Amino acid sequence: MSTLPAGLELRPLHIPSSIDAPDAADFRDMVRLRNLVYAEISGHDDSSMPADELLPLYQPQPEMKRYAWIAVFRGEVVGRVGLDLPQEDGARTAFWLIELRRSSWGHGIGRAAFAEIECVARDEGRTVLQSWAEHPAAEGPQLAAPTGFGAVPEDHAARFLRASGCTLEQIVRVSALPLAGARPHLEALLAEAEAAASGYRVVQWTLPTPEEFVDAFAWMKSRMVTDAPSADLEFDEEVWDAGRVRRYEAGYLDAGRHMLVTAAQHVDSGELAAFNELVIGKDRTAATSQEDTLVVSTHRGHRLGMLVKCAGLLAWYDVAPDSPRVLTYNAEENRPMLSINERIGFRPLSYEGVWKKVLA
Ligand SMILES: CC(C)(COP(=O)(O)OP(=O)(O)OC[C@H]1O[C@@H](n2cnc3c(N)ncnc32)[C@H](O)[C@@H]1OP(=O)(O)O)[C@@H](O)C(=O)NCCC(=O)NCCS
Structure with missing residues (x-):
């Protein structure tokens, strides 16, 4: 040492x-x-x-x-x-x-x-060390991500990370949606998405995941690290089974945290095609966190992202009516997801750098 x-x-x-x-x-x-x-x-x-x-x-x-x-x-x-x-x-x-x-x-x-x-x-x-750091907006020199999307100030954390041999690989946008007054707009967007998503229906559950959906949910969770844009970062492919889903859920349930999963089900095949997670802790007046969202690659192009997000947010008014806002995290180059969030009304709050060091 x-x-x-x-x-x-x-x-x-x-x-x-x-x-x-x-x-x-x-x-x-x-x-x-x-x-x-x-x-x-x-x-x-x-x-x-x-x-x-x-x-x-x-x-x-x-x-x-x-x-x-x-x-x-x-x-x-x-x-x-x-x-x-x-x-x-x-x-x-x-x-x-x-x-x-x-x-x-x-x-x-x-x-x-x-x-x-x-x-x-x-x-x-x-051999691959990776880390996320929030870099508050500041004047002065900026460091651009090699993706071509976004930059962060060369602040104390950025100088420390570079001096430690890390390289900036990606920018993550943190966005917030104020919940007060958003309902009519969400209803209009949901109606639009439903019209485009014929052949799919919305299914929702709070944890624990019903037995009938556990395997499909496990498979969608395993796609998060493979399907989300990851620039030159590295993620080991994750294997998810029913046991892992139950352990993941225990991290929320044992803490008294509340998760609502909103999924889109393909009616003819019964397959789950998309999902979105909304989470709040025991203090239901705190900010809500929008965690994973994914549309399975074979089901893209049917507005399922907009469908599950709007259906989830609308149901959230009953779960946490006093939560003031929802926070979400997206890669700055993830245009399809950012476009959905921007249309919903999410606005950028801050930016994080994702840093990597490869050990020789
Ligand atoms: C970023 C953070 C961890 C740095 O910790 P720190 O104790 O302040 O850093 P140190 O005192 O060890 O190093 C500071 C200086 O030494 C330099 N330095 C650090 N490691 C170095 C190295 N291996 N070689 C040469 N210089 C080095 C840094 O560039 C920095 O120089 P500066 O003062 O000119 O900017 C700290 O500021 C922090 O906790 N920030 C908030 C959270 C965060 O952003 N974490 C980073 C990723 S999780």
């Missing part, structure tokens, strides 16, 4: 069995710093999560090996560090994060944490 700056401890994160357990203090600190760092960067609390809702996502899963640390500097917890290793056969990728509160930047903590991440990734036989 490399030498750490004086006063820095990278302490492996202990995962408690319950958030109220006496040994849960470090986990609670990790979540506190997570939320603080996101608020410092974005200027809002929409990405905040309570510790008890995050804990189920840290329980061991056969599909992901997870390393996590808290950064303790001069006796104070200042951030968190993480490394996720997909467990697919032959996996090459590793996904990492270093999130430090602003007052602790510039002391070499990031550099030391990245050295540790690289060391563990190498020991684990991983």
Whole structure:
């Protein structure tokens, strides 16, 4: 392991069995710093999560090996560090994060944490390290993505990432839709999509997924990493079966989070052709998150993306009537999906860079 700056401890994160357990203090600190760092960067609390809702996502899963640390500097917890290793056969990728509160930047903590991440990734036989970083809009020099779509300011995080040997590969647009007053527009768009999508019907469920749809849902989930635009990033192909769907669902259900899945079913074959996920935590007055959306490649061209999004958002008024807005994340080069979102009324809020380092 490399030498750490004086006063820095990278302490492996202990995962408690319950958030109220006496040994849960470090986990609670990790979540506190997570939320603080996101608020410092974005200027809002929409990405905040309570510790008890995050804990189920840290329980061991056969599909992901997870390393996590808290950064303790001069006796104070200042951030968190993480490394996720997909467990697919032959996996090459590793996904990492270093999130430090602003007052602790510039002391070499990031550099030391990245050295540790690289060391563990190498020991684990991983060669492709990837990470997402939000870069708030700022004046000054900008760094363009090689996709030709989007740029981010050359801010402290970008300088750190480049100095660490990472390259910018893709821009992700974070967009928000205010829910108040959107219903008439959504109804009009839904009617238009329904007219174009003859031969399909909408099916919706809250978790857990009904037994009859589990295998089809598993297959659509497996297509997310293969079918979404991924620039020059690398993703190991994921195998999903019913067991993996149930473990994925437990991450929401055990946390008391609510997910609505809206799918389009091809009437003649019974196949599921598209889906969309909307999620909110126990605080139903918080922002909603639009998670995965996919139209299966053989079913494209029937407005199914618009269909499942509008049907989901309209149903959401009954699930979380006090949620003020919906957030969504899309690759800046994903024009078909951005066009749907823009028509619905989503507007850009901020941009993330997706960074990659290939280890020799
Ligand atoms: C980005 C972040 C992790 C950097 O951590 P940090 O502790 O401030 O960084 P360090 O003090 O180790 O490094 C800072 C400086 O050293 C440089 N540096 C870092 N690693 C280096 C290396 N291997 N070789 C040469 N220079 C290096 C950086 O470019 C930077 O220089 P600058 O001050 O001229 O911009 C931190 O700012 C942060 O948590 N930001 C918010 C979250 C985020 O964006 N995370 C990144 C991806 S998950």
